[in-house]
Amino acid sequence: MPTKQKRSPYVPAALRTELAEYTNLLRSLHVENVQDLARHVLPAGRASKGKGKGRKDTKKEKGGKERGTMTEEEELDLPSEAEGSELDNFLPSDTDDDRSSDARPRKHKQPKPGDVRWPLMAEDVYVPEWTLADEVAVIAGQVLAQSSSPSAAVEEGADPDPLSPAYNDTLTSSASLLLCQLLVLLSSNRPKLAKSLQNRFRPLGWEEVLEVAAASGALEAEVLERARGRMDVDGEEGVRAVERRKIVEASERRLREVWDLYEQDLFDVPELPDSEPPRKKRKKR
Structure with missing residues (x-):
């Protein structure tokens, strides 16, 4: 005789819908309680003085120490102790989280050698000693000294005549305009990303x-x-x-x-x- 397969008990549609609603309710309560910052921050923040407008109430613990100050609006937003005790039956306890965190310590991501913080810190930015006008004047003086004829060359030991301020200003403005144009072209060839993702690209x-x-x-x-x-x-x-x-x-x-x-x-x-x-x-x- 072939063995009969056990049939699962029949659940009516109405009861199944009610069970699904209870399950969704428990899930929503769990998510809302986990995402409630006041539940996690309040025990550590009650030692500090609260800031707010309106009437402030001071709560004291059994030892007589002040527990902190809260406004009326903050008291309305925070969950009551009764609600917290009812939800604790469905939520994992903090001790379990502490044990799991102690058993498996988090590994902090080590920065790679090529990673650079963006934007740069003020102490990491190199401030040049010479300005662009000084560099342009030195380069232009060297080019003019190389291209000058031997008859017009200066004597040994004598400094060449410096460039006129007007000529140096013109060269500096044209050089700065060219540098700005190149920087704009280089920035347009990179995709726009968040500042935290800029270190993903290697330098040009x-x-x-x-x-x-x-x-x-x-x-x-x-x-x-x-x-x-x-x-x-x-x-x-x-x-x-x-x-x-x-x-x-x-x-x-x-x-x-x-x-x-x-x-x-x-x-x-x-x-x-x-x-x-x-x-x-x-x-x-």
């Missing part, structure tokens, strides 16, 4: 800076090639950016030549001479 290298400058047309091919020659060590990095910029400049020159053909005098509309006013006809006698 000089090859990527040349790529961005070549793609945007901020620097000429000659400047890019000189920068690549100074920064390149392996001999192959940054070549594509320079070559691409050279191709763009060559196409721009060809387009300019074609455009100049259409700007010749042959295609200009000649100006018509001014028409003479009509002469008055004399009446015959």
Whole structure:
């Protein structure tokens, strides 16, 4: 004889709905009680003086010590002791949490070597000793000394003539404008994220800076090639950016030549001479 399978007891639909409602109620009470900050913060914060408007009541413990001050609004928002005792039957006790936390201590995430706090702390920001105007003046003086003719060279031991303030201010303003343009281009090539996620991206290298400058047309091919020659060590990095910029400049020159053909005098509309006013006809006698 085949054994009969045991059937589960039949639960009516009404009773099943009622049990589901009770289950949802217990879950909501559990979630609300866990998320109630006052229940977790109040025992530790009653020692401090409460701040608020309205009537303040002071509660004392059995020893006579003040327990803290609370406003009427705070008393209305906080759960009563009776409600807390009823809910404790359905909630895990604090001792269980303490035991579990002691048994399994939390592991703090160690910062990686490449992680950098963002935004930077004030003590981590390096304040340069020289300003941009001083650096531009030094570089411009070196370039002028190298490009000067031997006849105009200064004598040994004599300092070269400093740049005029107006010339230095012009160079500084143009250099700062170029730096601002490059920084804006570099920031536009990074996705917008929260400040806490900025350390996920590795810093830009000089090859990527040349790529961005070549793609945007901020620097000429000659400047890019000189920068690549100074920064390149392996001999192959940054070549594509320079070559691409050279191709763009060559196409721009060809387009300019074609455009100049259409700007010749042959295609200009000649100006018509001014028409003479009509002469008055004399009446015959």
